[in-house]
Amino acid sequence: MTALDATTSPDVVHLADEFRSNILPVTRDFLKMKISANELREAWRPYYYDVFHSFDLSVEQAWRRVSDSTGQLESGPPQADPAYELPLLLFPVSIAHNNFDRLIEVLAVELGDRTVEATKIPERIVDFAHVVDALNQLLTSLALRP
Amino acid sequence: MDTQNILQQLVDRGIAPGIDGSTLSSADVVKGHESAWGGAGNLYPIRPYTLTPAALESFTVRERIHVSIDGLGEDIVDLHGLGIYRRHDPVAADGQELDWAGATVTAQFLSLQVTGHSEVFGQVKVSNSPEKAEGARVKPSPAPGKGNVMPIKDCVTSLYPRFEIEDLGMTVDTGDEVVRLESRIAMVPPVGDVSRTSRKYPLYDSNGRQLGELIAADIEIGALLHHVPIASVVVPEALAAVVA
Numbered sequence: 609m610t611a612l613d614a615t616t617s618p619d620v621v622h623l624a625d626e627f628r629s630n631i632l633p634v635t636r637d638f639l640k641m642k643i644s645a646n647e648l649r650e651a652w653r654p655y656y657y658d659v660f661h662s663f664d665l666s667v668e669q670a671w672r673r674v675s676d677s678t679g680q681l682e683s684g685p686p687q688a689d690p691a692y693e694l695p696l697l698l699f700p701v702s703i704a705h706n707n708f709d710r711l712i713e714v715l716a717v718e719l720g721d722r723t724v725e726a727t728k729i730p731e732r733i734v735d736f737a738h739v740v741d742a743l744n745q746l747l748t749s750l751a752l753r754p
Numbered sequence: 755m756d757t758q759n760i761l762q763q764l765v766d767r768g769i770a771p772g773i774d775g776s777t778l779s780s781a782d783v784v785k786g787h788e789s790a791w792g793g794a795g796n797l798y799p800i801r802p803y804t805l806t807p808a809a810l811e812s813f814t815v816r817e818r819i820h821v822s823i824d825g826l827g828e829d830i831v832d833l834h835g836l837g838i839y840r841r842h843d844p845v846a847a848d849g850q851e852l853d854w855a856g857a858t859v860t861a862q863f864l865s866l867q868v869t870g871h872s873e874v875f876g877q878v879k880v881s882n883s884p885e886k887a888e889g890a891r892v893k894p895s896p897a898p899g900k901g902n903v904m905p906i907k908d909c910v911t912s913l914y915p916r917f918e919i920e921d922l923g924m925t926v927d928t929g930d931e932v933v934r935l936e937s938r939i940a941m942v943p944p945v946g947d948v949s950r951t952s953r954k955y956p957l958y959d960s961n962g963r964q965l966g967e968l969i970a971a972d973i974e975i976g977a978l979l980h981h982v983p984i985a986s987v988v989v990p991e992a993l994a995a996v997v998a
Contacts, residue, residue, distance in 0.1 A: 661904055664940070668803045668905040679854040681805045681844065685981050686943055688801045699802045700792035700946075706906050706938035707786050707948040713936075717952045729820060729970045731782070731830050732950075738783040746792060 618666035618698055624747035626659045635740045638724060639733070645712075645719035652712050660705050667702055671695040698750065704743045711736060782832055784818050787976040790946025800978065802941045803854050803905055805844045808987040810864075811943050812838040814976035817868045817880060823922055823957070823966035827874045835868035837975070839890070841943070842987045847894065855903050859892040859942055860989045860997055863913065876920030883914035883927070887990070891997035895938060911935045911949050911973070912996045917957065926957040926965050932996060935973055947975045 634651040637643045643651075671677060674692045688696055711732065719726055724733055785791075789799055815837040822828040839861040847856035866882040882888055890911040894903045912934055916927045937949035955968040989997075 664905050668940075671802055675801070677801070677804060679803065679805070681807065681852055682801075683807065686800050686804070686806055686809075686811075686978065687981075688797075688799060690797050693797065695802065696798045697792060699798045699941075700790055702802070702906070702940055703786060703790045703798075703946045706940065707790075707946075710937050710948065710950055714950045714952045731784070731818065731820065732970065732972075734782075735784050735972075739785045742785060742791065749793070 617694065618663055618670055620663070620698060620701065620747065621751045623659060623663045623701070624751040626655060627744065627747055630655055632740070632744060635736070639737060641723040641725055644721045644723050645716040646721050649712050649716040652709070656705065656709055664702050664705070667695055667698050670698070697753075700746060701743075701750065704739070704746060708739050708743060711739060782818070782830075784816075784948060784972040784974060786946050786948050787814075787816070787974050789977060798946070800941050800943060800945045804942070805852070805854055805857055805859070806942070808843045808984050809841050810838065810980070810982040810984055811841060811978060812836060812980045813943065813945070813978055815866065815868055816974040816976060818972045819878075819880065819917075820969040820971070821875070821878075821917065821957070821966060822969060823875065823919060823926070826919075826921055826966075828969075829872045829874035831870045831872045831875065831878050833868035833870035833878065833880055836865070836979070837863070837867075838865040839863050840984070840987060842989050855905070856894055858894070859907075860993070861890045862990065862993050863888040863890070866913065866915075875922065877918075878920070879918040881916050881918070883916060886914045887992040887996040888913050888932075889989075889993045889997050892939060892942060892944075906938045906940045909937045909939050909944065909947065909949065910997065911937075915968075915971075917968075922965070924959055926959055928955045928968065929958045929962065931955060933968070933971065935971060943978055943981075944975050945978055949973050949975075 634648060638648045674695060718729060727733055792798060815835055817833045820830045841861040844857040844859045846852035850856045863882050864884060869879045872878050890909060892907045892909045895906050895908045896903055912932045915933055916925050918925045933955055935949035935951050937947050939947050951971045956964045957966040957968055959965050
């Protein structure tokens with residue numbers, strides 16, 4: 609089992625900075641009717657497919673290194689060994705981003721070039737506000753970890 | 755971001771009708787099971803980016819539906835229950851070795867039962883239709899314009915839900931139309947996944963008469979309750995056609 613060090617660990621600090629700088633303002637603008645759902649999606653995509661994708665790859669690599677996982681078929685139950693702490697701490701960031709991507713997608717499908725007040729599915733706008741907040745808190749807490 | 759303040763602004767603008775101050779709490783929000791949000795003492799429980807052999811698996815499931823029924827009205831209903839599926843052997847991409855990046859994973863739904871209460875509809879119970887081909891397909895997700903494959907996979911769940919509505923006195927469904935919920939995952943089983951519909955579906959009675967509409971559905975996969983390895987299982991032909 610290979611230990612992770614500061615040079616090989618996924619850079620959650622950078623991801624958190626990018627999220628706060630580039631995504632939080634856009635999400636505020638969307639909720640305040642300043643931009644459409646399509647504009648929200650267009651702003652999200654470069655961050656998701658570039659910045660987050662790189663981070664996600666590094667979490668996967670971190671998992672493979674500490675667990676000796678090859679990505680091929682593996683035996684045993686699906687539960688993770690908590691000894692592999694670092695990637696398991698960071699993986700919720702991946703889950704949250706992927707779930708958020710889907711939420712943005714369905715908002716764009718419903719609203720297109722319209723802004724948030726046109727929605728007929730208001731509960732998903734409430735989801736959106738909570739998810740942004742929770743994801744920001746998750747990233748911040750992980751970035752501040754010693 | 756001040757969530758509560760923004761949510762109050764949404765209510766004040768009338769964007770969140772029916773969502774008054776009492777429901778501005780996070781209880782009704784769909785954002786993913788708590789196990790997927792990490793934090794102290796809450797390490798993610800499933801091996802990520804990992805392929806495992808065929809198995810029977812059961813989970814807690816939470817579903818939120820937004821439904822309108824003629825003569826009764828419209829409501830957003832929170833439902834909780836269980837899901838059981840039979841996950842098949844993963845399949846490698848054509849001409850490639852079997853690995854996480856290129857694999858496709860499918861599962862057949864054996865049971866999905868969730869129940870909740872609505873002030874508009876009374877008790878609501880949603881179940882699947884196991885006599886029909888229902889299941890999920892997880893396949894590689896290429897990054898747009900880059901030609902490489904991301905660690906995450908695209909997941910499509912295909913169901914024929916049945917809605918037992920107490921105050922309607924009958925069960926309605928989507929007829930022959932399969933309901934699709936989509937998500938993106940990097941873990942199998944997908945604990946923490948949130949899948950969502952992207953369109954409406956008409957709801958019919960047993961005579962094929964439209965009585966309402968499924969406006970939106972969002973499903974959270976919760977805790978893994980049971981995992982039972984089973985002998986090698988391939989995708990039944992009828993299911994393969996639905997999840998293709």
